[in-house]
Amino acid sequence: MAGSPLPRTRYDWTRDELAELLDGQPRYRVDQVWQGLHDQGTEPEAWSNVPKAVRATVAEHLPRALAPAAESVSDDGETVKWLWDLVDGHQVETVLMHYPDRTTVCVSSQAGCAMACGFCATGQAGFDRHLTTGEIVEQVIVARRRSAEAGKRLSNIVFMGMGEPFANYDRTWEAVHRIHDDLGIGARHITLSTVGVVPGIRRLAEADLPVNLAVSLHLANDPERDELVPINRRYPLDVLAEACADYVDATHRRLSFEWALIDGVNDTDRHARELADYARPLRAHVNLIPLNPTPGYAVRGTPRARVDAFAAQLGDLGINATVRRTRGTDIDAACGQLRASHGEGGPTAVAAPTRR
Ligand code: SAH
Secondary structure, eight states, rough: OOOOOOOOOOOOOHHHHHHHHTTTTTTTHHHHHHHHIIIOOGGGGTTSSHHHHHHHHHHSSOOOOOOEEEEEEEGGEEEEEEEETTTTTTTEEEEEEEEEOOOEEOOOSSSOSSSSSSSHHHHHHHHOHHHHHHHHHHHHHHHHHHHHHTTTOOOOOEESSOOOGGGGGGHHHHHHHHHHHTTTTOOEEEEESOOOOOHHHHHHHHHHHOOEEEEHHHHHHHHHHHHHSSSGGTTOOHHHHHHHHHEEEEEEOOEEEEEEBBTSOOOOOHHHHHHHHHGGGGGGGEEEEEOOTTBBBBOBBHHHHHHHHHHHHHHHHOEEEEEEEEEOOOTSSSSTTSOTTOOSSSSEEEEEEEEO
């Protein structure tokens, strides 16, 4: 990121800036262009109500951020994964998931990730750069457009694609605002997921939109978490718990913990007890995700029977836990499988809450 600033792209533009660019055009014209960009999410050439010259100006000054490099479809069309080329050649991925009761897009906040969690494909591949606000918002625009074409309404946004959103806080938060303000997605339908970057949790507690917070916990004792989730050495569990408690106090929002169940690594009775003790005072909800396979991590996901036993034990210990099922197994779209190297690696899947 030390080099030249990244070019501004289509969805970096604010409405005021657009009005300035289209100076001399009547206000309704600016509205039409704004709607074409946001409500329709189509290319200027499709806006038949807008004069050609105006469309040309928009096309020239507001370049797209994302060029499709590959698209994969799975689960009978219910899951779509895009691989995008960014303007500087880096790549990111976006996953769209249709459910009976909602449609969710999983967006990336960085190209790559510096957090180095060993079980995550993005972490294994390392960090390229932060995404710009425009690059984040455009992922949502594309997903919304595709949803509309399928007769569905995009309802939920989760920042669980590539990257650590709180390592790129300002651009991510600006994108959250655009998604909320310009696309009309409610704050309670937007979820930020962090590996436990405490300063980000503290900032979110003060933020002006009540979005959901998910923390990727995976282990609730320091020696083991230090190994699996290296950022724990910087923000150990007691520091993380304090930030989470302050967040819950300040926002009265429900906190969730993500727990990728890894065979023999974090799925024993003891691990369930540690998790319960950690989650209970925070009244956190736990999402259990059987680990999805990644090329750089030999250990497997917890077998189904053990997943159910772990969930039942948490229930007995007074913790609300949801087991997520896996989607997109054949298109490398699952949690932790996004690494923007398409065509290699093992099977893939997207974790999704099972209906209860
Ligand atoms: N950096 C953020 C957001 C991206 S990861 C975070 O850590 O929360 C999104 C979720 O996928 C996290 O809960 C992460 O721990 C989980 N995940 C990563 N690798 C996984 C894998 N191989 N199998 C299942 N879940 C995984």
